[in-house]
Amino acid sequence: MDPETLWNEPARPRLGRPPAHSRAEITAAAVAVADAEGLPAVTMRRVATEIGAGVMSLYTYVRDKETLLELMIDHVVGEAGTAPPTGDWRADLRAVALAQRVVLRRHPWLAEALPQRRTFGPHTLAQLEHALAVLEPSGMDVRAAMEAFSLVTSFVSSHVTYERRQRDAGASADELRAQVRYLRKAVESGRYPRLARALDEPDGDHDPEAVFDRLLDRVINGLAPGG
Amino acid sequence: MDPETLWNEPARPRLGRPPAHSRAEITAAAVAVADAEGLPAVTMRRVATEIGAGVMSLYTYVRDKETLLELMIDHVVGEAGTAPPTGDWRADLRAVALAQRVVLRRHPWLAEALPQRRTFGPHTLAQLEHALAVLEPSGMDVRAAMEAFSLVTSFVSSHVTYERRQRDAGASADELRAQVRYLRKAVESGRYPRLARALDEPDGDHDPEAVFDRLLDRVINGLAPGG
DNA sequence: ACGACTTCTCGTACTTAGTACGAGAATAGG
């Protein structure tokens, strides 16, 4: 679809029946459902019910479900906010990453919805703009800066997913046990000696914050031109 | 579902009607469809047609579609192969990343299917095992090595997606033009000054291989303990 | 060779989700 009608809520026409809802309301409802029950729970019927409308009324506001998803994404991306750059680009970039992590944790569905989508909503653009501002003191050219930003973003997203898995694994003990049993069996075939050792090591539970911090440091350190 | 029945094709029972197909055949057909027409084209009906079977026959071999997807993933993950470690862990890790990139390019749907899935098929385990072997000379402990591997993997996957977008954008010139026109308008609002400058810069087309190499270097450099 | 048992095949049908269509309702301007 063309980006203009996607991102610019059309000016309310003076004629005709006034709309009973708005993109904002629909987006908020969809986000709430996704937060509470996951992305699969976000169906057009469900969102409609949530705001007390008929299903087809939604289509007055969004062309299709895909559009709604992009609105949802841009909406929550905005929650990351932007702190004024301090001049220390590493520290600022780290702050950006931390903010992203907070958002990704608040909206567990985001990491799942993000890949394979090209969202250029206002909040997404603002984040990108902010990253460029933050990276200005680093001396990177625009292309390098964008690559760096994308690198950090994809790291944070995949790491938050990883964190969640660690946690969820502990939650459903049965499933975990089955996994472990299977892994042990697979591993005892002798084909995966190092994995076997890893499974036997006590799972010294590291502080997630510390792990994230350390990895993030490494990612950011890797960015500096010339190693 | 329990991992054992997922990954161990049950031994052919001597009794009863002999199966007309196999997991391997079904997986291969599904991968072929996905390669040619994308993941959405992979429906149970389509795969069944492809191997000349009725839809419901598939369910003798895979519990559900999700299972089929995991089989597909593990199948293509295996294509990355494993070269014997040389002792230079940076070089070896780089080779792993390059192999992953090849696979991700050959199967464009993979990057899309991968996230949010916990696949522990034999090939996936073999890749993990190989990564641990490769990283042994680095002195990282197992946990750090796994993190490093996951970091590299997620970088490669997201970068390949990025590369494809760059290419596809050029393909559908109309859509691209619409995007640019919209971006310019959004940007001319004055809210995104740095983005505006980025759009104005001539798009000096860098060699994708060079860009990938450079970024990969940075990621790997970032891994060394102690910056 | 036959009957019992087992396993695979696949037509039918149910369910859920996205969404096209079009009749009716609500509003502003003439």
Next chain:
DNA sequence: CCTATTCTCGTACTAAGTACGAGAAGTCGT
């Protein structure tokens, strides 16, 4: 109040996953 316009939403179609169960195609014990 009439008309043009815009929004509402019931109805219905389509696509996709998959439960069910009858029938087909084997093996084995007798």
